[in-house]
Every structure is written in structure tokens, then in C-alpha cells.
Amino acid sequence: MTRQGRIIREAKAADLDGIMPVLEAAKGIMRSDGNMNQWSDGYPSREAILADIQRKGGFVMEDFGKIVGYFAFLPSPEPTYSYIEGGEWIDDVMPYHVIHRIASYPEAHGIFSDMMDFCFDRDPNIRIDTHCDNSIMRHNIAKHGFTYCGIIYLESGDERLAYQKILTTK
Numbered sequence: 001m002t003r004q005g006r007i008i009r010e011a012k013a014a015d016l017d018g019i020m021p022v023l024e025a026a027k028g029i030m031r032s033d034g035n036m037n038q039w040s041d042g043y044p045s046r047e048a049i050l051a052d053i054q055r056k057g058g059f060v061m062e063d064f065g066k067i068v069g070y071f072a073f074l075p076s077p078e079p080t081y082s083y084i085e086g087g088e089w090i091d092d093v094m095p096y097h098v099i100h101r102i103a104s105y106p107e108a109h110g111i112f113s114d115m116m117d118f119c120f121d122r123d124p125n126i127r128i129d130t131h132c133d134n135s136i137m138r139h140n141i142a143k144h145g146f147t148y149c150g151i152i153y154l155e156s157g158d159e160r161l162a163y164q165k166i167l168t169t170k
Contacts, residue, residue, distance in 0.1 A: 003063075003110055008118045011049075011058035011070065018067035019049055019060060026103035030134060038131035044101050052101070059118070061104070061111060068108035071115050072100040073122070080152050081127060081162065087150025089127070090164045096125040102137070112140040124167035129160035 011019065027039050052058035052072040061069035078098045081089075099119060104111040119126055129152055130137040138161070146163035153159060 003114065005064040006068075006110075006114060007062050008059055008114065009062070010056060011053050011060045013050060013053055015053075015060055015067060016046055016049060019058075019070045020046065022067060022070050022105060023049075023101075023103045025105045029106055029136065033134075033136055035131060035133040035135070038134055048101070059115075061108070061114065063108060069102075069104035069111045069115070071102045072098075073119050074098050074100065076127075078127065080129075080154055080160075084150040084152055084162055087148070087162075089149050089162075090147055090166055091125065094125050094166075095123075096127050096164070097123040099126060099128045112144070116144050120167055125164070126166075127162065127164045129162045132159065132161055 023039075023044055030036075030038055049058060049070070052074070055074060057072050057074040059071055059073055060067045061071075074097060076096045076098065081098070097119065099115070102112065102115065126146075127149075128141060128146060130141065132138075141163050144165070146165040149162050149164050151159050152162040
């Protein structure tokens with residue numbers, strides 16, 4: 001259940017000018033919380049967001065018509081999840097969705113919870129990862145009952161903490 005006035009919808013290329021400032025605001029939140037290393041060097045780029053949109057996996061959150069959040073919700077397989085170090089996935093057989101590039105304005109509260117409701121309404125098996133310095137995301141992931149599964153490596157070689165949650169009943 002989303003907050004009053006908030007909707008989640010599939011993003012369109014025409015939304016890019018509304019999405020990019022949200023990503024920049026999220027970078028500011030990360031930096032103010034001591035996370036200086038995640039989302040650097042122009043990531044996520046317009047091209048990355050456009051690729052999400054073209055895969056029909058980019059989503060915006062709007063409060064009363066204004067874009068206040070963005071996330072990617074993409075079907076498996078996720079290539080960087082094929083190898084996990086120091087643990088294992090809860091289930092490595094069932095199809096899953098992965099959530100990437102979660103961003104919002106600092107004044108937009110409840111984004112993570114609304115996103116979780118939206119995603120789990122569509123797939124009971126979700127994986128997510130985050131940078132070890134992203135304490136806000138780690139808090140939200142734990143708060144929503146994800147299980148830490150180990151470390152995955154991005155194509156760049158950077159480490160990410162990986163989590164999975166499977167709903168047993170919808």
C-alpha cells in the first residue's frame with residue numbers, strides 16, 4: 001500500500017529529466033552519510049537508466065504527479081549473481097527479480113517500503129545488493145527481512161553485500 005498521492009509506474013524515456021535529479025539527490029544522501037565510494041564516476045548514467053526502461057524494468061514513484069523516486073526491478077538472471085563468496089543464496093534454482101538503483105529525494109519518506117510492497121506483489125523471490133558503506137540501504141534491507149547471503153562482484157570487480165528474501169505466502 002503506497003502513501004496517499006503516491007503512485008509507482010513504469011518509467012518512460014520522457015521521464016529521464018525527472019529521474020536524473022532524483023539520482024543526484026540520492027548521491028547527496030549517500031555522501032552525507034559517509035558513503036563516498038558508491039555511485040561515482042557518473043553512475044548511474046542516463047544510458048543505464050534508459051537501458052532499465054528499455055527492458056521495461058525502470059520504475060518511477062510519483063507524489064501527486066512529481067517524480068520523487070526511481071528503482072530498477074529486473075528479472076533473473078543477474079549475471080553478477082552467478083558467483084557468491086562467503087555464503088550462498090537461500091534458493092539458487094527458482095527465478096527471481098533483482099532490485100537495483102534505488103533513489104529518492106530526502107524529503108520523500110517511505111520509498112523503500114512502498115517499493116518493497118510493489119515488488120513483492122509481482123515476485124515472491126527478490127535479491128538485492130548494496131555497497132558495504134551504504135548504511136541507510138543496509139538498514140532498510142534488514143528492516144524488511146532480507147537475509148544476508150554473501151558477497152557478489154560487479155563487472156568492475158567492486159564488492160557488494162548480497163541479500164535475498166523469499167515470501168512463502170503472498
